[in-house]
Amino acid sequence: MIDGSVFLRRELMIRFVRAFNNGSLETELDRFPVEMRPRQGNSSRCCIYHDRAVIKYRLMNLLGFSCEEETDEARTLASYYREAMTREKPADITGRLPLSVCEAGCSECPSSQVVITGNCRGCFSRPCMYNCPKGAISVVNQVSTIDYTKCIKCGKCTSVCPYHAIVKTTVPCETACPTGAIHKDNDGHTRINGEKCISCGKCFAKCPFSAILERSQLLDVLKALKNGEKVVAMLAPALMSQDAGPIEQLFTAVSRLGFTDVIEVALGAEETTAAEAAEFREKMNAGEKLMTTSCCPAYVELVRKFIPDFRQYVSTTPSPMVFAAGIARRKHPGCKVVFVGPCVAKRVEACRNGIDWVLSFEELFAMLAGKNIDVISCEPWPIPRPAIDRARNFAKSCGVTEAVISELGGFADDFKLEAKAIDGIDRKTVTTLKMYASGKLPANFLEVMCCQGGCVNGPCSLRK
Amino acid sequence: MKKMQLEICCGTTCYMLGANRLLNIENEMPSDLRGKTDVRALPCMGLCNEKELAGAPYVKLNGHVIENATAEKIYAKMRELLEA
Numbered sequence: 001m002i003d004g005s006v007f008l009r010r011e012l013m014i015r016f017v018r019a020f021n022n023g024s025l026e027t028e029l030d031r032f033p034v035e036m037r038p039r040q041g042n043s044s045r046c047c048i049y050h051d052r053a054v055i056k057y058r059l060m061n062l063l064g065f066s067c068e069e070e071t072d073e074a075r076t077l078a079s080y081y082r083e084a085m086t087r088e089k090p091a092d093i094t095g096r097l098p099l100s101v102c103e104a105g106c107s108e109c110p111s112s113q114v115v116i117t118g119n120c121r122g123c124f125s126r127p128c129m130y131n132c133p134k135g136a137i138s139v140v141n142q143v144s145t146i147d148y149t150k151c152i153k154c155g156k157c158t159s160v161c162p163y164h165a166i167v168k169t170t171v172p173c174e175t176a177c178p179t180g181a182i183h184k185d186n187d188g189h190t191r192i193n194g195e196k197c198i199s200c201g202k203c204f205a206k207c208p209f210s211a212i213l214e215r216s217q218l219l220d221v222l223k224a225l226k227n228g229e230k231v232v233a234m235l236a237p238a239l240m241s242q243d244a245g246p247i248e249q250l251f252t253a254v255s256r257l258g259f260t261d262v263i264e265v266a267l268g269a270e271e272t273t274a275a276e277a278a279e280f281r282e283k284m285n286a287g288e289k290l291m292t293t294s295c296c297p298a299y300v301e302l303v304r305k306f307i308p309d310f311r312q313y314v315s316t317t318p319s320p321m322v323f324a325a326g327i328a329r330r331k332h333p334g335c336k337v338v339f340v341g342p343c344v345a346k347r348v349e350a351c352r353n354g355i356d357w358v359l360s361f362e363e364l365f366a367m368l369a370g371k372n373i374d375v376i377s378c379e380p381w382p383i384p385r386p387a388i389d390r391a392r393n394f395a396k397s398c399g400v401t402e403a404v405i406s407e408l409g410g411f412a413d414d415f416k417l418e419a420k421a422i423d424g425i426d427r428k429t430v431t432t433l434k435m436y437a438s439g440k441l442p443a444n445f446l447e448v449m450c451c452q453g454g455c456v457n458g459p460c461s462l463r464k
Numbered sequence: 465m466k467k468m469q470l471e472i473c474c475g476t477t478c479y480m481l482g483a484n485r486l487l488n489i490e491n492e493m494p495s496d497l498r499g500k501t502d503v504r505a506l507p508c509m510g511l512c513n514e515k516e517l518a519g520a521p522y523v524k525l526n527g528h529v530i531e532n533a534t535a536e537k538i539y540a541k542m543r544e545l546l547e548a
Contacts, residue, residue: 002482010480011518018517036518243484362480369476376474377507462480 004044005210006464010362011036012055013218016062017370020222029059029077053104054211061213064090064220066100081219090217090357097197098215098347099204101190105211108188109171114153116144119165128157128166176206178425178450179306198301200425200450201344201459214344214460217357221338222367224357225258229336231356232328233259233364234321236341237266237387238395241456242361242463248380253373254340254364255381260332265339266387268324269295269394269403275317276400277407280445284415290436290444293400295319297349298450299425306430310437313446320394321346322353340364342458345450360460395455397423401447419445424452468542470501471524472533475508482533483521489535497542501525 015032019025033052037043043051057067059077063084116128122142129137129144136150137157144157144166158166173190174182181196182203190211192203204212224231233254240247247264254262272295280291294300294315303310325337336356339346340363347358359367368375390406393399401419408417420436420443422429429448435441451457472478472486490503511522511529519531525541 002485007481014477014480014517244479365476365480369480372475372508372513374475374507375479376505462484 003464005208008044008055009058009210010366012058012062013363013366014369016059016218017222017366020219020226021370026078026081029081032059032077050104054102057102057104058213061100061102062216062218064216064218066096066215067102067104067213068100084219085223087220090215090220097192097194098199098344099192099197099201099212100215101192102211102213103189105209105213106190107209107211108184108190110169111184112153112168112170112174113148114146114151114155114158114166114168116146117165117167119163120144120161121163121165123162125162127160127162131156131160172206172208173203173212176202178202178427178429179302180427196305198298198305198425198450199345199348200298200301204344205459214347214360216363217338217347218359218363218366221357221359224336230260230332230334231258231336231338232261232263232332233257234263234265234268234324234328234337234339236321236339236343236395236455237264237269237392238342238455238458238461239340239361240392241395242342242461244361244365244462245375246380247386248383249375249378251381251383252378253368253375256373256378257367257371259338260335261328262381263324263328263331264383264387264392265320265324265341266391266394267327267385268320268322269391270387271323271327272317272320272394273391273400273403273407276315277404279315279317280404281408284444289439290446291315292433292436292446292448295394295400296345296448296450296455297343298345299448301345301348302425302429302450303433307433310433313437318353319349320391321349321355325353325355342455342461344459361462362460365462397421397449397452397454398447399454401445404445415444417445418443419447421447421449423449423454425450465500468501468526468545469524470503470538471506471509472503473509473511473520473522473524474505475510475512477508477512477517478521481520483523486521486523486533486535486538489538492535494539497539500542500546 019028033055036055037048037051045051063080065080120143134150134152136147137144155168158168179196179198181193185191251262283291290313292314303314321339328337338357338359339350339355340359342361350358390403398421436443436446472483474483512520521533523530523533530537530541
C-alpha cells in the first residue's frame with residue numbers, strides 16, 4: 001500500500017488530467033472536493049469538510065497558483081482555471097518559491113521538545129537526571145520532570161532511559177530542511193522563508209500530511225499540447241531508475257501524449273561532461289585549488305544564498321538540462337521545451353535559463369494515466385542515438401565524477417585529480433564546503449548532490 | 465493442486481496508485497501461501513474507467529476483483545479461496 005498522502009496527490013493529478021482531456025475540467029474542478037469526499041464517505045482528517053478544503057488548495061496548486069496568493073476565499077476554482085488558461089506562460093517564480101505551505105493541510109505540529117511519557121517508573125538510578133548536562137531534570141512525585149527553562153533539547157536523556165520513557169518530538173518539515181528555512185510565524189502557522197529556501201523539496205517529501213505543495217505547470221503543458229504547439233519533452237536520466245519500464249517503451253508512451261519529440265537529458269549530460277572536464281583542466285592548469293560540480297540546482301541555490309564567496313569554485317558549465325534544451329531547439333527550431341524530472345529545484349533553474357516548463361515524473365505519469373497509455377503495452381521506440389551509459393549515470397551519486405574522470409583519462413596533466421563527493425545536503429554542508437575551500441579537507445574536484453544517492457531519490461520520484 | 469491466478473493491473477493509473485508495490489508480492493508472501501499463485505502483470509484491465517479511479521490499484525484473484533489492493537487484502541482473499 002502506498003502512503004495515503006502520495007495516493008491523494010496522484011489521484012488528484014489523474015482526475016485533473018482526465019477531466020482536462022474530456023474538456024470538462026472547468027465545470028468539474030469545483031465538484032472534485034465533494035465528489036472525492038462525499039457526505040456518507042470516510043475522511044482522512046477530522047471530517048470531510050477539512051478534507052474538501054485541502055483538496056481545493058491542492059487543485060489551486062495544480063492550476064499553478066500557490067495557496068499564499070489567495071486573496072478571496074470564495075473565489076471558485078473555475079475562476080482560477082480561466083485565469084490559468086489565458087496566461088501566456090506560467091507565473092515567473094524567480095524571487096518566489098515553487099513550494100509553499102498549505103495552511104489548511106498543515107497540522108501545525110507542536111515545536112520539537114523532549115517529553116517524559118507515562119512509561120517513566122521513577123527509577124532509583126535516574127540516568128536521565130545524572131546525564132542531563134543542564135540539570136534540567138528532577139524527580140517530582142516519583143516521576144522525572146523537565147524544567148523547560150533549562151532544557152536544551154540535546155536528547156541525552158532519551159537515549160539513557162532504560163524504559164525508553166523519554167522521547168524527543170520532532171516537526172518533520174523543520175527536521176528535513178537543511179537550511180533552517182522553515183519556521184512558525186507569530187500566529188503559529190508554518191512558513192517557508194524565501195531568503196533561506198533552496199527549493200530542495202526535502203520538506204515536500206517528508207511532511208506526513210503532504211501539506212507542502214508544489215506550484216505546478218501541468219496545466220500549461222496540457223494546454224500547449226492541446227493547442228498543437230511544438231513541444232519537446234526532455235526526460236531526466238533518473239527516469240530509468242523509477243521501475244517504470246524500459247526506456248525505449250517509455251519514449252513511445254511519452255510521444256503518444258502529443259509531444260513533437262522526446263529526447264534524453266542524458267544527451268545534454270554528455271556535453272556537460274566534456275565541458276566540465278575541459279573547465280576543470282583549464283582551472284587546475286591555471287593553479288586553482290578547487291572546482292565543484294554545478295548540475296544540482298539545489299546546491300547552486302545553497303551557495304547563492306548562504307556562501308556567495310564560494311561561487312568562484314562552482315563550475316560555470318551549464319547543466320545537462322540546459323544543454324538538452326539546446327539540442328532540442330536546434331533540432332526543432334521554435335519549439336518549446338519541457339523538462340521532466342524528480343526535482344523541485346529544477347523549477348528555479350529552468351526559470352533562470354529560459355526552459356519553458358518543468359514537470360515532475362508524477363505529473364508525466366498522470367498525463368499517461370489520463371490518456372490510458374500503458375508503458376508495458378507500448379512498442380519500443382527506435383532511439384536514433386541513445387546516450388552513453390556514463391551520461392545516463394548522472395542521476396546517481398558519483399555519476400558525474402565518474403564521467404568526468406573517464407573524460408579526463410585521455411590527457412596527461414601536471415595536476416593530480418583528487419575527487420570527493422557530498423552525497424546529500426544537510427545542516428552541516430555549509431561548514432563542510434568551507435573546509436574544502438580553506439583546504440582543511442583535501443580535494444580539487446567536488447561533486448555535490450542535494451539528494452542522498454543522487455537525483456534518482458529526488459523528492460518527486462515515482463518510487464514511493 | 466492448481467495454482468491460483470493473481471493478475472495485477474499494471475495500467476499507468478494502477479501503477480501510480482500502488483501496483484508497483486505489489487509486483488514482488490510472491491517473494492513476500494507468508495510461508496503458508498507461498499508457491500500457490502501464478503502472478504502476472506497485465507496491461508490496463510479498464511476497471512479504473514468502468515468502476516472507480518480511486519479503487520486502484522485493482523488486482524484479480526481467480527477472476528475476483530480486489531479494489532484498493534494491498535498485500536493483506538490479497539492474502540485474505542487467498543485464504544478464503546483456499547478454505548472454500
